[in-house]
Amino acid sequence: MTISKRELLLGGASLAVGSLALPFAGGTPALAQAIPKFEPEAGASLRLLRWAPFVKGEEDAWLANTKKFSEATGVEVRIDKESWEDIRPKAAVASSVGSGPDIVWVWFDDAQQYPDKLLDVTDLAKALSAAYGGYYPGNEVYAKVKDRFVGLPLATIGNAVVYRESWVKQAGFSEFPKDTKGLLELGKALKGINHPMGFTLGHGVGDGNNFCHWVLWSHGGRMVDENGKAVINSPETVEALRYVAELYKTFIPGTESWLDVNNNRAFIAGDLAVTANGVSIYYAAANDPKLAEMAADMRSTNFPIGPAGKPVELHQTTTACIFKYTKFPKAAQAYLSFMFDAPQYNAWLTGASAYCCQTLKAFASNPVWTSKPIHAAYAKASDTLRPNGYAGPLGPQSAAAMADWIVVDMVAEAATGQRAPQEAAKRAQTRAERVYR
Amino acid sequence: MANAAMAEPTVRPRSFWAGIGQGRHVLGIVFMLPAAIFLLFFLTYPLGLGVWLGFTDARIGRPGIFIGLENYELLWGDSLFWLVVFNTVLYTTVASVLKFGLGLWLALLLNQSLPFKSFFRAVVLLPWVVPTVLSAIAFWWIFDSQYSIISWALIKLGLISAPINFLGDVANARASVIAANVWRGIPFVAISLLAGLQTISPSLHEAATLDGATSWQRFRFITLPLLTPIIAVVMTFSVLFTFTDFQLIYVLTRGGPLNSTHLMATLSFQRAIPGGQLGEGAAIAVAMIPFLLSAILFSYFGLQRRKWQQGGAD
Missing domain, CATH: 3.40.190.10 (Periplasmic binding protein-like II)
Incomplete structure (x- = not known):
């Protein structure tokens, strides 16, 4: 398709409509809305x-x-x-x-x-x-x-659970569990057959944040309320932390030191049955002829739903x-x-x-x-996406809270048993209050 | 200019430029100017700006207003900050002591007449020459929780059954980052001390040997006192480098696990840039100054000005 300057000046809409006429596979239905014209x-x-x-x-x-x-x-x-x-x-x-x-x-x-x-x-x-x-x-x-x-929202870099189907089946699960309780059962079964799961608990900006926010949100915990008041020390949060402490026992050792790359490395080496990552982990296997068998065995799914009853992720x-x-x-x-x-x-x-x-x-x-x-x-990444600093407004404070790893540290503390769930939640509350002052 | 002046040694009064060319004071200032400007722009200005930012609530995208000591008051009540101060002091102390001990030992070894002496002296410098980020990445592999070569070797030898959790356990992580820092820092200490050792006249040792001094006595009463001024300078630098370490931690752990390896430099960056709180990050960086100053003063007054070095009493 060639585009003349005139067509472009007529606005994107004409192109969008034009594209409908083209046999574009799965053509995107565009409404004939006037997109403002910008002449460079x-x-x-x-x-x-x-x-x-x-x-x-x-x-x-x-x-x-x-x-x-x-x-x-x-x-x-x-x-x-x-x-x-x-x-x-x-x-x-x-x-x-x-x-x-x-x-x-x-x-x-x-x-x-x-x-x-x-x-x-x-x-x-x-x-x-x-x-x-x-x-x-x-x-x-x-x-x-x-x-x-x-700004214009450009993309969500989706994060999803990636697993080895044969091992999940071997552990006695015909399909990947849909809720948090099922995930814990699966973790125990996988540990039993010596193919553990592992999620990032270290300071990994992408994977660490995504997993730890899922732990918190799936159980209904949240950093702040709608007015930006810290409410992370809640029964829901403590419940989430109790859950992750149990789940952690089924992990491969050392996940609390993982940065963004480690889970890819362990999965590609064939030491992990389940982790969460961007789709790049699949292509790392698919593009390597030696890993063809692994790539054929890989499946993806979204994070299970917890007591909060809704699929939510940070991405x-x-x-x-x-x-x-x-x-x-x-x-x-x-x-x-x-x-x-x-x-x-x-x-x-x-x-x-x-x-x-x-x-x-x-x-x-x-x-x-x-x-x-x-x-x-x-x-489904954009659909399940929940903004950082939920349920408060976005701004310098939400950015500061994430940069300070408040959620990741809290989840890792409770998971590894460094702090009891109540203590970890209390500590996160103090830190959140400091940021959202 | 000078040439022109010399070519015409006649009665003509000296031109303005020739005057400048021959005047010692003016020319001196002119020659010092580039260095002064360089220092002013690249040292004084950033330092001053950093100190100023520490007194403001500047954020990324907003200049900030003067808020006095509020950043410092906030840090005072922040348990993470105090954990980080503890980490930094622990990291600096342990790493510096190890670097000094091992570096001095290495220097003494290299001072002996070894075969291939200059080869070994050159090789020893390698850890110092390799960019920190590169060596940190190598250590990242060495300390990997699944694929560490150390764990692998020990498992193959049958000494342990599961990989060592180098960077996941609080104590292990601290020990691991210190080990990496020591590995990197030893060459600097060793080579500098070696230079110091070579300035000690062999005749002193010969005389002591004739008097029946043991090798320990020679080390204790000849080598060590004569080496003290060098030790003071080298260790001051070593402490400063260690205290302000950033790259190693950033690559290996990002301050984790559970902030047990977070140093003041890494926390300052974390709060200022990813966190956007420029004022607070600057305040953390400024809070490093007293520690650094006291390290310098200690070495200056404690080690360098001992009168006996000039032949006086202690």
Whole structure:
């Protein structure tokens, strides 16, 4: 599909409608909503700062889309990559210095830390939302300050339970348990056949946070109430901590020292029956001819449901923000509007092979989710996503609480028996009160 | 300029520039200026800014206003901060003592006449030369909870049945990070002390040997006193490096498990950048200054100014 400049200027909507006419597999139903037109400033060029790709296909697709944009508009886009944990300091420096990349892909509540430095993209976000079935609520919350969008929700990096089917069957389970009680039974049975499970309890930004928040939330515990008052020391939290202390006994030893990589390593080495990770763990096995047997045995599912009765997970979220200082705000918005348009966004999702989950509901029909059975669990990432610092507002305090590992430390303390569940909850309460003062 | 002035030694009054070129004071200042500017911008300014930030409630994306000692009051009541201070002092003390003991031992060995002496002296420096992040990653593998080579070897030897939980257990994790730091720090101490050892005149040892001194007595009464000034300098640097360690912890544990290996430098970063609380992070960094100053003063007054080194009484 070639795109003329005129077509682009007519707005993304025309492209979206155009894409319907194309035999695009699982074509995304786009409503003929008017997406605002942005005519790039004369001589505009853009710089995008993104996290280094986890899946090569994802980067390739983004670059191919960018090339199409540059060809259609003449706007050159330079793309810089940084290791994903370095994005936060770099973006923070750019925001306070007032120069640097025009567009940045930030993580979690970063956009909430300096909303005044970010371009208001409410019109574009609302138009995209109307055209593509609306944002998933969790993604929207991360990108919104009051009624204002300070970024466009880009993707959820989904986390899911990954397991070895043959071992789960050998442990006497015909299917993966759907609730927390079943998971504990499975853990005991797997330990019995010497193929234990293991979840990250160390300071791993992705996996550690996701598992520990699931422990807390699945039992109805929460960091703060709606007004930002610390309420983590609750009977629900203590119940969650009692549960994880039992579950921990079925783990492979040493999970409290695990960072983000360790569970991948143990799983790929064939020492783990169950863990939780992004889809990259599957591709690590699938792309290695020696591990073909393991890859064929791998299945994915979502985290079991606990007493709270709802599937909830933290996942990882990324938002595309435009800095207010950019000299070319129109070009930047034209670029993003182009990239979120169905043909481009679909190509990107496909390229990411289930690593990135859509933020706009219409893209749930992307064929990537049905192309491999293991992708199915990752398709629900944006749906089960619950924002950090639940149930309070997002902002500097929620970011500080996560950075200080309050939830991870509490869960790890209780799991390993360093502190009794009540004590661990009490300590987390003190720490939370300090942050949410 | 100077050439021009020399080429025309006539009666003409010296030009302004020639005057500057020959004036000692002006030229001196001019030559010192780059260094002064460098220090001012890259040392004084960041330090001053850090101290100032510690008195503000600056956050990422917001400049912050002066709030006096509030950050320090908050830290005073923060048990995590005190745990981290304890960790840092423990880490620095144990690692420095080990580095000194092992480094001195290594220096004494290298001072003997060994075969391939210069080869060994060069090789010893390797841990110090390798970038910290690289060696930290190597240690990360060595201390892995499942695939540690140490655990593997011990299991194969039949000495243990399950892998050692190096970085998961509080005591083990502290010992492991200290071991990695000591490994990295020994060469610096050893090579510097070796340099010191070589300045000690062999005739002193010969004389003592003739007087019937044992090798311990020679070490205690000749080597050690003459080495003290070097020891003071080397250990001051070593303590400063250890106290402000960051990379090793960041790669190995991120401060875990349960914050038992969190140091002041890592907590400062964690609160300031990922946590966004620049003011509080700066306050933690500033809180390191008294510890560092006292280490410097101790070495200065305690070790370097002993009168007997100049032949006086103690």
